[in-house]
Amino acid sequence: MPAHRPIYLDCHATTPLDPRVLDAMLPYFTEQFGNPASVTHQYGWEAEAAVQQARSIIASAIQAKPNEILFTSGATEANNLAIKGVAEAYFAKGRHLITVATEHSAVLDPCRYLESLGFEITILPVQPDGLIDLDQLTQAIRPDTVLVSVMAANNEIGVIQPLAAIGQICRSAGVLFHTDAAQAIGKIPLDVEAMQIDLMSLTAHKLYGPKGIGALYLRRRNPRVQLAAQLHGGSQERSLRAGTLYPPQIVGFAKAVELALASLETEAVQTAALRDGLWQQLQVLEGIHLNGHLSQRLPGNLNISLAGVSGQALLLGLQPVVAVSSGSACSSAQTQPSHVLTALGRSPELAYASIRFGIGRFNTATQLEQVAAAVLETVQALRLADLAPAG
Numbered sequence: 001m002p003a004h005r006p007i008y009l010d011c012h013a014t015t016p017l018d019p020r021v022l023d024a025m026l027p028y029f030t031e032q033f034g035n036p037a038s039v040t041h042q043y044g045w046e047a048e049a050a051v052q053q054a055r056s057i058i059a060s061a062i063q064a065k066p067n068e069i070l071f072t073s074g075a076t077e078a079n080n081l082a083i084k085g086v087a088e089a090y091f092a093k094g095r096h097l098i099t100v101a102t103e104h105s106a107v108l109d110p111c112r113y114l115e116s117l118g119f120e121i122t123i124l125p126v127q128p129d130g131l132i133d134l135d136q137l138t139q140a141i142r143p144d145t146v147l148v149s150v151m152a153a154n155n156e157i158g159v160i161q162p163l164a165a166i167g168q169i170c171r172s173a174g175v176l177f178h179t180d181a182a183q184a185i186g187k188i189p190l191d192v193e194a195m196q197i198d199l200m201s202l203t204a205h206k207l208y209g210p211k212g213i214g215a216l217y218l219r220r221r222n223p224r225v226q227l228a229a230q231l232h233g234g235s236q237e238r239s240l241r242a243g244t245l246y247p248p249q250i251v252g253f254a255k256a257v258e259l260a261l262a263s264l265e266t267e268a269v270q271t272a273a274l275r276d277g278l279w280q281q282l283q284v285l286e287g288i289h290l291n292g293h294l295s296q297r298l299p300g301n302l303n304i305s306l307a308g309v310s311g312q313a314l315l316l317g318l319q320p321v322v323a324v325s326s327g328s329a330c331s332s333a334q335t336q337p338s339h340v341l342t343a344l345g346r347s348p349e350l351a352y353a354s355i356r357f358g359i360g361r362f363n364t365a366t367q368l369e370q371v372a373a374a375v376l377e378t379v380q381a382l383r384l385a386d387l388a389p390a391g
């Protein structure tokens with residue numbers, strides 16, 4: 001990597017591919033190119049064996065069974081399949097779904113789409129720390145509620161929702177529980193049995209795997225979840241997700257999960273130490289706010305807002321040194337403050353002036369020191385420029 005490239009601290013957007021993952025994938029681009037659905041020859045059998053092994057690895061990482069894993073193109077597709085597929089399959093039972101204001105747009109947009117078709121959606125607010133109120137969830141469940149969708153860990157503020165408690169509430173009310181675990185898999189322990197999760201969306205590229213591959217966990221017993229396919233055209237994945245499977249990506253996904261699980265605790269300690277060090281150094285800044293719960297968050301996440309500083313100017317100033325994002329979906333044409341930060345009750349000003357740091361496996365203490373120094377310097381320069389007489 002050329003030395004002049006900025007330090008990468010945007011691991012909630014995507015992560016670099018681990019070289020060990022690439023090594024595992026390579027044979028499936030070349031000699032082992034078979035279609036797993038080809039049952040009449042060795043090329044197909046080899047590909048099918050690789051896919052089955054990957055399925056087992058991913059299933060056991062969340063205490064599921066291999067036949068409960070459906071491969072998709074990523075978490076966006078898995079969320080769409082879970083939400084629309086359950087809504088359609090349980091249409092006769094009820095047409096009410098519950099989700100949360102801080103969800104990823106890949107959950108909120110399918111819900112809004114269902115609303116346009118006549119479904120009713122309750123969007124729960126969050127507390128100032130980003131956690132949902134469990135009593136509010138309990139009260140929101142109605143006789144016609146079919147699904148509760150609450151993300152495992154937030155992609156902007158890293159806040160981890162109380163999954164086991166949510167699962168308990170849903171199970172005792174007879175309502176299905178879906179969780180978008182795109183940010184959580186490989187970062188925190190996940191257990192679909194202990195947490196009573198019925199559907200879970202996963203993706204590979206947030207845990208050092210390849211882009212374009214993910215999965216939906218679909219519970220097959222106690223209860224057996226019904227799902228309506230959203231993609232038709234073949235009998236792959238028990239006809240719930242048609243389309244030729246992609247063995248290189250699937251093998252890479254499984255390798256990434258295996259590696260992340262093997263070093264889950266040591267990596268959590270390592271990234272949390274880097275994150276805490278950064279936070280400690282930045283705390284000297286006047287008007288700094290931490291967004292999201294202090295400890296109930298992903299180890300590599302830090303999200304801050306700075307009063308009286310233009311978020312855009314700050315990001316621009318930091319660009320040569322560090323690759324971060326504001327965590328808000330902004331483009332120069334239509335700038336909207338982050339829906340996650342406004343859901344926490346942050347003012348639009350503070351929501352605009354935010355930075356999301358996503359620290360990962362390959363970051364070092366030296367890099368974090370450089371970043372801290374650059375942030376301190378840039379903020380001070382911007383504030384001095386503001387004090388200078390205009391003109």
Ligand SMILES: *Cc1c(COP(=O)(O)O)cnc(C)c1O
Nearest residue numbers: 074075076104106155182183203
């Ligand atoms: C990245 C992300 C997604 C989208 O996943 P893709 O695999 O890129 O489609 C969905 N939800 C959350 C929480 C994410 O962080």
